[in-house]
Amino acid sequence: MINKIVNSVDDAVKDITDGSTILFGGFGGAGVANELISALSRQGAKNITAVSNNCGYYEKGLAKLIMDDRISKIICSFPLMKESYIFKEKYKEGKIELELVPQGTLAERIRAGGAGIEGFYTPTGVGTEIAAGKEEREFDGTPCVLEKAIKADVALIKAKKADRWGNLIYNKSGRNFNPIMATAAKITIVEVDEIVELGELDPETIVTPGIFVHRIVKKGGL
Amino acid sequence: MINKIVNSVDDAVKDITDGSTILFGGFGGAGVANELISALSRQGAKNITAVSNNCGYYEKGLAKLIMDDRISKIICSFPLMKESYIFKEKYKEGKIELELVPQGTLAERIRAGGAGIEGFYTPTGVGTEIAAGKEEREFDGTPCVLEKAIKADVALIKAKKADRWGNLIYNKSGRNFNPIMATAAKITIVEVDEIVELGELDPETIVTPGIFVHRIVKKGGL
Amino acid sequence: MEKTLLTREQVAERIAQDLHDGAIVNLGIGIPVLVSNYVSNDAEIIYQSEQGVLGMGSVAKPGEEDPDLVNASKQPVTLVPGGSFCHHADSFAMLRGRHIDIAVMGGMQVSEKGDLANWKVKGAELGSIGGAMDIALGSRKLFIAMTHTSKDGGFKIVKELDYPVTALRCVDRIYTDMAIIDVTSEGLVLKEVAPGLNAEDVQKVTEARLIVSNELKEMSI
Amino acid sequence: MEKTLLTREQVAERIAQDLHDGAIVNLGIGIPVLVSNYVSNDAEIIYQSEQGVLGMGSVAKPGEEDPDLVNASKQPVTLVPGGSFCHHADSFAMLRGRHIDIAVMGGMQVSEKGDLANWKVKGAELGSIGGAMDIALGSRKLFIAMTHTSKDGGFKIVKELDYPVTALRCVDRIYTDMAIIDVTSEGLVLKEVAPGLNAEDVQKVTEARLIVSNELKEMSI
Numbered sequence: 001m002i003n004k005i006v007n008s009v010d011d012a013v014k015d016i017t018d019g020s021t022i023l024f025g026g027f028g029g030a031g032v033a034n035e036l037i038s039a040l041s042r043q044g045a046k047n048i049t050a051v052s053n054n055c056g057y058y059e060k061g062l063a064k065l066i067m068d069d070r071i072s073k074i075i076c077s078f079p080l081m082k083e084s085y086i087f088k089e090k091y092k093e094g095k096i097e098l099e100l101v102p103q104g105t106l107a108e109r110i111r112a113g114g115a116g117i118e119g120f121y122t123p124t125g126v127g128t129e130i131a132a133g134k135e136e137r138e139f140d141g142t143p144c145v146l147e148k149a150i151k152a153d154v155a156l157i158k159a160k161k162a163d164r165w166g167n168l169i170y171n172k173s174g175r176n177f178n179p180i181m182a183t184a185a186k187i188t189i190v191e192v193d194e195i196v197e198l199g200e201l202d203p204e205t206i207v208t209p210g211i212f213v214h215r216i217v218k219k220g221g222l
Numbered sequence: 223m224i225n226k227i228v229n230s231v232d233d234a235v236k237d238i239t240d241g242s243t244i245l246f247g248g249f250g251g252a253g254v255a256n257e258l259i260s261a262l263s264r265q266g267a268k269n270i271t272a273v274s275n276n277c278g279y280y281e282k283g284l285a286k287l288i289m290d291d292r293i294s295k296i297i298c299s300f301p302l303m304k305e306s307y308i309f310k311e312k313y314k315e316g317k318i319e320l321e322l323v324p325q326g327t328l329a330e331r332i333r334a335g336g337a338g339i340e341g342f343y344t345p346t347g348v349g350t351e352i353a354a355g356k357e358e359r360e361f362d363g364t365p366c367v368l369e370k371a372i373k374a375d376v377a378l379i380k381a382k383k384a385d386r387w388g389n390l391i392y393n394k395s396g397r398n399f400n401p402i403m404a405t406a407a408k409i410t411i412v413e414v415d416e417i418v419e420l421g422e423l424d425p426e427t428i429v430t431p432g433i434f435v436h437r438i439v440k441k442g443g444l
Numbered sequence: 445m446e447k448t449l450l451t452r453e454q455v456a457e458r459i460a461q462d463l464h465d466g467a468i469v470n471l472g473i474g475i476p477v478l479v480s481n482y483v484s485n486d487a488e489i490i491y492q493s494e495q496g497v498l499g500m501g502s503v504a505k506p507g508e509e510d511p512d513l514v515n516a517s518k519q520p521v522t523l524v525p526g527g528s529f530c531h532h533a534d535s536f537a538m539l540r541g542r543h544i545d546i547a548v549m550g551g552m553q554v555s556e557k558g559d560l561a562n563w564k565v566k567g568a569e570l571g572s573i574g575g576a577m578d579i580a581l582g583s584r585k586l587f588i589a590m591t592h593t594s595k596d597g598g599f600k601i602v603k604e605l606d607y608p609v610t611a612l613r614c615v616d617r618i619y620t621d622m623a624i625i626d627v628t629s630e631g632l633v634l635k636e637v638a639p640g641l642n643a644e645d646v647q648k649v650t651e652a653r654l655i656v657s658n659e660l661k662e663m664s665i
Numbered sequence: 666m667e668k669t670l671l672t673r674e675q676v677a678e679r680i681a682q683d684l685h686d687g688a689i690v691n692l693g694i695g696i697p698v699l700v701s702n703y704v705s706n707d708a709e710i711i712y713q714s715e716q717g718v719l720g721m722g723s724v725a726k727p728g729e730e731d732p733d734l735v736n737a738s739k740q741p742v743t744l745v746p747g748g749s750f751c752h753h754a755d756s757f758a759m760l761r762g763r764h765i766d767i768a769v770m771g772g773m774q775v776s777e778k779g780d781l782a783n784w785k786v787k788g789a790e791l792g793s794i795g796g797a798m799d800i801a802l803g804s805r806k807l808f809i810a811m812t813h814t815s816k817d818g819g820f821k822i823v824k825e826l827d828y829p830v831t832a833l834r835c836v837d838r839i840y841t842d843m844a845i846i847d848v849t850s851e852g853l854v855l856k857e858v859a860p861g862l863n864a865e866d867v868q869k870v871t872e873a874r875l876i877v878s879n880e881l882k883e884m885s886i
Contacts, residue, residue: 002687002709027495027532028518029511053532078572081518091570100571103494104536104578108339111533115754116761116803117330118361120342124540124578127559127612139340139370148361165711165747169426172529173495174512179531183758199746204391205427206749207531209719211689211711211764224466224488249716249753250739251732275753300793303739313791322792325715326757326799333754337533338540338582346761346799349780349833387490387526394750395716396733401752405537421525428528429752431498433468433490433543 004166005195006215007222009039012189016045016154023110023150023181024052024062025157031174033158033191035219037061040156041068049073051110051150053103053177055087066090075150077103102130105147107180112149114183114212119148155185159208162192163199166213167206175207182212189215195222226388227417227438231261234411234437238267238376245332245372245403246274246284247379250303253396255380255413257441259283262378263290271295273332273372275325275399277309288312297372299325324352327369329402334371336405336434341370377407381430384414385421388435389428397429404434411437417444449621450638454665455589457482459548459619462587463489467545470494470579473517475589476548490526492544494575496535499527516575539575540582547583549576551590551618553600553607556652558615558627560588561607571608580611592620592649599651601625601632622646624663631655636663670842671859675886676810678703680769680840682885683808684710688766691715691800694738696810697769711747713765715796717756720748737796760796761803768804770797772811772839774821774828777873779836779848781809782828792829801832813841813870820872822846822853843867845884852876857884 006012013036016022022040026032041064050071055078056063063086065071074096079087090096101109102124112120121144125131135146157178159168168190170178182188195218228234235258238244244262248254263286272293277300278285285308287293296318301309312318323331324346334342343366347353357368379400381390390412392400404410417440450458452475460482463469468490471477480502483489491500494516501522504510509520523529530538538544553561560580564571580586594600601618618625623646624636634643634654643656671679673696681703684690689711692698701723704710712721715737722743725731730741744750751759759765774782781801785792801807815821822839839846844867845857855864855875864877 002711028514030495030514030518031512078574080570080572088570098570100573102573102577103532103575104540104582107532107536108337108540111758112342114762114764115330115758116345116763118343118345118364118366119359120334121340122540123338123340123581124611126581128577128609130573130577137341142340144340163747167747167749170512170529172426172510172513172523173493173497175529175531176495177532180533183762183764201749202427203720203744203749204394204429205424207426209749209751209759210747211713211719211759224490250735252716252735252739253733300795302791302793310791320791322794324794324798325753325796326761326803329753329757330761333537336541336543337537338542344761345802346832348802350798350830352794352798385526389526389528392733392750394731394734394744395714395718397750397752398716399753402754405541405543423528425499425523425528431528431530431538432526433492433498433538 003164004213004216005164006217009035009191009217010042012036012215012217013039013043016040016043018045019047020045020153021049021051023152023155023185024050025155025176025178025181027053027173027176031158031170031176031178032061033156034061036156036189036191041065046070047072049075051075051152053077053106054081055079055084057083059086063087066096069095071096073097073099075099075101077101077106100130107177109147109150110177110184111180113151114180117149119146121146150184152185153187155181155188157181157188157190159190159192161194161196161201162190162216163196163201165198165210166216167201167210168208168213169201169205170207179208182208187214188212191217191219193219225386226435227386229444231257231413231439232264234258234439235261235265238262238265240267241269242267242375243271243273245374245377245407246272247377247398247400247403249275249395249398253380253392253398253400254283255378256283258378258411258413263287268292269294271297273297273374275299275328276303277301277306279305281308285309288318291317293318295319295321297321297323299323299328322352329399331369331372332399332406333402335373336402339371341368343368372406374407375409377403377410379403379410379412381412381414383416383418383423384412384438385418385423387420387432388438389423389432390430390435391423391427392429401430404430409436410434413439413441415441448640453478455619455621457665458663459587459589463487463546468492470539470544470547470583472549474550476550477517479548492538494535494539496530496532497523497527499524536578540578542582542584544583546585546587547579548587548589549580551588551600553602553605554588554615554618555602555605556632558613559605560610560615561605562610564608566607576610580614585616586614588615588618590620592622602651625654633657634660636661638663669861674699676840676842678886679884680808680810684708684767689713689764691760691765691768691804693770695771697771700769713759715756715760717751717753718744718748720745757799761799763803763805765804767806767808768800769808769810770801772809772821774823774826775809775836775839776823776826777853779834780826781831781836782826783831785829787828797831801835806837807835809836809839811841813843823872846875854878855881857882859884
């Protein structure tokens with residue numbers, strides 16, 4: 001029988017190793033797997049490459065991991081929010097490397113990683129410093145840059161409901177990066193508000209099918 | 223006010239011009255816009271480049287268009303079903319050109335066309351006759367071929383329900399190519415079983431948002 | 445008439461006049477986000493927001509906020525009937541794939557060729573891109589809303605960008621507190637001026653040469 | 666014991682023994698589609714089908730067919746609880762992106778390097794690819810189910826393909842009516858033979874050289 005439900009967030013993240021590439025779902029505060037990130041903070045893995053749209057807020061969540069020098073590199077699109085002061089400090093101290101990526105290219109690179117597409121040509125970034133060192137090519141008059149897939153060891157994502165197979169639905173714009181990140185990691189771990197019986201989710205409305213999910217934990221514990 | 227509902231299938235297809243590239247939704251008989259295809263048959267446009275997973279069955283639908291020498295080229299993955307004998311005859315007579323594409327590459331090329339991605343590297347097809355003349359490149363040891371986006375003038379697709387903005391939901395595996403084809407055409411025309419009031423479709427379950435849809439016709443007439 | 449500059453609200457109001465019924469619109473942060481306040485109730489405009497919201501409504505009322513329903517500035521918002529949600533790759537398929545009719549964005553510099561700079565200050569070590577590069581290139585029409593000059597009076601409409609580029613040849617129209625300028629293959633065409641201003645007033649604070657439209661008029665706000 | 670070849674059903678039955686509980690499996694047309702009939706009821710196997718069905722159930726009973734719910738052979742099927750639908754690009758993201766544990770496919774030829782030919786007859790003008798090229802490369806394990814030789818007794822397990830290639834170095838295991846053969850970096854390893862056959866019987870009808878496993882055994886069906 002397939003049962004991906006794990007008892008605690010600490011159990012769910014315990015085997016994450018130093019040097020892992022980790023996808024962090026969420027856009028600002030929407031759709032962030034806060035409890036999983038706290039568990040990762042307790043767990044201790046370091047030298048992490050983080051992929052996340054933002055760099056964390058205040059001294060919590062991803063910002064706490066950055067504060068504790070656990071993240072050696074971050075791949076993101078929007079590092080500078082006033083609430084992301086920890087990132088800015090650590091960047092200035094040379095404690096964290098930044099790979100700045102346009103948001104759509106970030107999303108597409110993650111999707112490509114999950115879909116077995118190794119690289120793609122996008123017009124986004126042509127003529128900007130983002131294109132430095134990247135191959136450029138024209139398609140029917142449209143100049144493009146070559147971007148490569150992002151594949152990760154772990155994804156920490158947030159959903160609204162799951163069943164034991166790992167089928168997921170989300171809440172509103174809490175969806176954001178979560179469904180594509182689910183596809184691009186060797187181990188996808190999901191924090192959900194609610195666990196339902198198999199068959200309870202309408203097959204037409206499942207956003208992430210269980211094939212992409214490996215571990216499920218209920219927010220606040222079972 | 224936005225109202226994409228058109229009174230008849232004939233009105234919906236009347237401005238399709240000779241030489242158009244047309245995406246035909248469906249997989250076998252599932253999710254095929256039969257009434258729109260019949261209307262296109264009556265309408266008369268010729269020299270069409272068709273994009274479709276299959277080549278039509280018996281002497282109906284897409285097979286009828288092929289029989290009437292309206293399709294000059296077809297881009298498809300599975301031309302040889304025993305019900306597709308019309309295609310086979312016309313191909314042997316040299317009346318129709320074939321671009322054979324692996325099914326996943328076909329889907330991805332259409333998605334790319336809708337997403338503003340001009341080309342992508344896929345491992346599918348490496349070492350096969352499909353790769354002939356295509357650029358090959360290795361990514362971390364994985365050899366890939368470069369495939370290009372498919373963009374079309376028109377998409378003829380089938381959905382279950384629509385509202386006046388063109389938001390769509392589908393029925394089961396009738397979904398297939400329809401949602402991605404909706405994104406890749408200048409004019410996307412949808413045949414639906416039912417038209418519902420704006421706001422009636424659950425925003426979490428809309429598969430094709432109205433942004434990709436231009437004309438809606440009800441199957442069997444309004 | 446006194447030569448006064450338009451307020452941010454007036455620039456937004458003027459842009460709102462150019463959003464047609466049925467348009468699908470993406471509004472950036474700053475002046476652009478104010479535009480929706482001035483759109484006629486007769487027009488049905490669909491607002492797309494990069495985090496996967498199509499049919500974004502007004503800012504949420506106190507007590508009705510959902511932390512999972514936010515706009516691109518991460519403020520709680522609402523969804524209108526007919527609205528829908530999608531994931532980030534699908535959202536940027538809309539934005540990159542030329543499915544947005546009009547995007548309105550802030551600007552630091554615009555060149556006479558329509559090149560845009562708006563994501564990083566000149567010489568700065570860090571900047572945030574977000575969706576700017578995708579949206580600038582992917583929208584069918586790109587409107588830039590900005591003050592005509594920088595705070596210290598420097599040119600923002602220039603011959604060549606010297607700020608980091610967001611996207612090349614992407615801008616269709618510039619709305620400032622002094623003027624409306626179209627980017628055309630002939631060059632920058634001055635279409636409208638703020639009440640009380642004339643073409644010369646605008647050219648004086650514009651590094652790039654302006655072609656004055658035969659139909660030059662005062663903005664009606 | 667008489668030297669008889671396995672039936673198609675017996676090949677399917679033997680493959681079913683190698684599908685583990687919880688596996689996500691894609692079954693091609695021909696012998697592969699029979700495999701699900703022999704899977705133990707104790708094992709929860711999830712069947713993926715290329716047209717966007719995850720959790721495909723049995724063939725639909727008469728009267729319960731929905732023309733919009735079909736398998737890859739376009740026959741009406743059912744969906745199990747927990748199943749879901751997706752569009753074609755998402756379905757092939759599963760197939761190409763190495764999310765399928767095991768794919769079982771028919772074969773015309775397999776080479777000693779694990780190259781596969783199964784989409785077009787040698788010298789034919791036309792062939793159908795469908796999902797074969799994506800699935801062959803994208804599955805974590807690829808099992809080929811086929812007769813050991815062609816109808817006229819020709820080799821199908823060969824040194825080099827002379828049929829049009831489906832995918833290179835993709836096959837993990839070959840199940841025939843005579844044997845089970847693993848593709849390894851050392852070459853083809855004969856693991857099991859049909860009841861009554863020995864390694865020599867199999868080598869005689871196999872062009873490629875077989876390494877006989879130390880643990881060679883008779884299949885248990």
